[in-house]
Amino acid sequence: MDLAAAADAAPAPAYRVLYQRIREAILAGQLSAGSRLPSTRALASTLSVARGTVEAAYELLVAEGFVVGRGAAGSVVNPQLAGTRPVRRDTAASVAPSAGRQAGGPLPLQNGTPALDAFPRKLWARLSARQARNFPSAALPYQDPAGWWPLRAALANYLAIARGVQCAPEQIMITAGYQGALALAAKLLLQPGDEVWHEDPGYFFTRDALLLARTTIVPVPVDAQGMDVAAGLRRAPAARMAVVTPSHQAPLGVALSLPRRLALLQWAAEHGAWIVEDDYDSELRYSGAPLPALKSLDQQGRVLYAGSFSKVLFPGLRLGYLVLPDALIERFTTASTLWWSAHGWLEQATVADFMEQGHFSRHVRQMRQLYAARRMALVEALQHHLGGYIDAVPPAGGMHLLGWLRPDASDEACARDARNHRLAPAALTPWCTEVRMRPALLLNFTNLPVEHAAQTVRRLARVAGL
Incomplete structure (x- = not known):
């Protein structure tokens, strides 16, 4: 909470x-x-x-x-x-740690891209170089496939304070980004044909990964209160899993209401189902208090909490993590020796240092301030130059805003035309499975400096047929 x-x-x-x-x-x-x-x-x-x-x-x-x-x-x-x-809980304490995209860079408005221009590269290089110089003997043997122990311990500390997620380091598994976490969960918890609730509209990479695992996707509509749990119960009460973005829904940006969170947890407990919580950009909130993680309300051990450093640090890391319920630790630990999902020790050790020395919290605070300014600059530029064609309001959190187009417009055509001129807004339509929504563009503001906002919007108006 x-x-x-x-x-x-x-x-x-x-x-x-x-x-x-x-x-x-x-x-x-x-x-x-x-x-x-x-x-x-x-x-x-x-x-x-x-x-x-x-x-x-x-x-x-x-x-x-x-x-x-x-x-x-x-x-x-x-x-x-x-x-x-x-x-500690007995089950967690009983599991001891083992011996421990584009060429040319991202384009303006490209979805999911943090402020790479503002990342503390010199500090990162210094931390990484110090780790390499010291080269601990613990880095020489085969590594614990669940991840570098100091990073798992640092994450447990961070999640306990910032997200209210009470977990032991033994419950944390380092993965190859969010996709690595989801793939591992799908391999171990699902069988071909199993039904899985998926938000509609929802993250298309999640949908594609679940289809690759040969599961049956059950699109569950999203409204102002997040995933409509009642609709999911009507469509597929015996589903084996639900994948949700409760703190900041992708792509609409709404939060899953408390009644629906409790209903989702109750469904999972009663049906023996699993919930994968994708908490992909929870740190980036610009108004109001941070929302609690769904995992913080989980009393029955049904939620797998997936996080990533791609949005808050930089996507080139391809580093994520999965917080497991106690009952799944042994199964995932055993399987991870067959499906190695973690990176080498150097990247993990550098992230651990970055967190332990206080740089992570400071970086998040600085990025939140920077992104709030970039968000408002983009909104103001859209209102000034495209006010008659795009409806845009500043979101409460996240990395993108939705620019709603006229009902007769094609967001896919606008995005394609813009891409041909080296701008990269994303169309909302491909995020939808069954639901039909007003066309919109997802406009990322975190990698767009304030001084470039007006010029970029003028280019968008010129090349996207707006």
């Missing part, structure tokens, strides 16, 4: 909710002794709360001995807790 929702649902103030979340993560061993906590500014930005709220929570943790303040160096989990026995 996110802090804002928790504060509304309970009498405890927000700082107490945050204090309790971090305290539980420390007691559960997810935040290990000596782990560095995000700065108060970075965490306040991530959770969309006042900085004083985070400071009050940290002060209480310091007073109780869970956290030690180190001035300008930040706050860390008390190193003296290293000798304590973490309280």
Whole structure:
């Protein structure tokens, strides 16, 4: 549960909710002794709360001995807790870690492309070079196919605080991006012909991957409250899996409402079905508090939480992760030795350093501020130059906005014409399976500098027949 929702649902103030979340993560061993906590500014930005709220929570943790303040160096989990026995779920604790696109670059408006111009390349190169120079002996043997242990531990810490997902590092499997996570889940949990709920409209790569696994796609319509769970129950109550983007639906940008989240979890528990939660850009929210992960509400162990570094860092990493329910750890760990899904140790070790040293939280905060400005610049340019042809409003989160066209327009023709002139908006129509929607263009703003927005929109108007 996110802090804002928790504060509304309970009498405890927000700082107490945050204090309790971090305290539980420390007691559960997810935040290990000596782990560095995000700065108060970075965490306040991530959770969309006042900085004083985070400071009050940290002060209480310091007073109780869970956290030690180190001035300008930040706050860390008390190193003296290293000798304590973490309280973990038996099933997770029983599984010990093993020995540890385009040529020329992306085009303007290209979907899913972060601000590569603003990525801290020198810092990344320095961290990577330091790892290569030190070249640990642990990198020499065959690696744990579930992924580099320090990265899995860093992810468990991050997810516990930022997304409310309580998990042990043993539950995390590093994958080759989101597609690698989905492919692994489909191989192990589905049989040919199994029915799978898929959002309509929804991410076409997900749909194609499920078709490749020879499953039966069940399109479930999406409205202002997200996936229509009742419609899914009418169409295929015995489906074996649902794949959803609950925090920020792809491509419409709506959030799955709480009643529907609970209904989806109830369906999965009653029918023994699985839910794959694609939390692809949850960090990028520009108004309101971050929405809780569906996984944070899962009490029956039916949700597999899939995340990726492609959107928040850079897609060339091809690095993602999967948080598994306890009951699936052994099965996935065994299978991963046959279907190696993780990258080599250097990329994983660099990401782990990037997270452990606080750069990740800082980068997310800086990108959120940058993207908010780029989002508004694109909206204003569209309203000024194409106001009579495209309806566009700033989205609450994510990396793209929807530019709705006239009902008689062809979004596919517009996208094709633009592509021929080195602009890359995406058409909404290919995201739809059965539902028919007003034509629209998906316009990515994160890789479009503010000073280029007006010129790019004028080019779009000229070459796309608008």
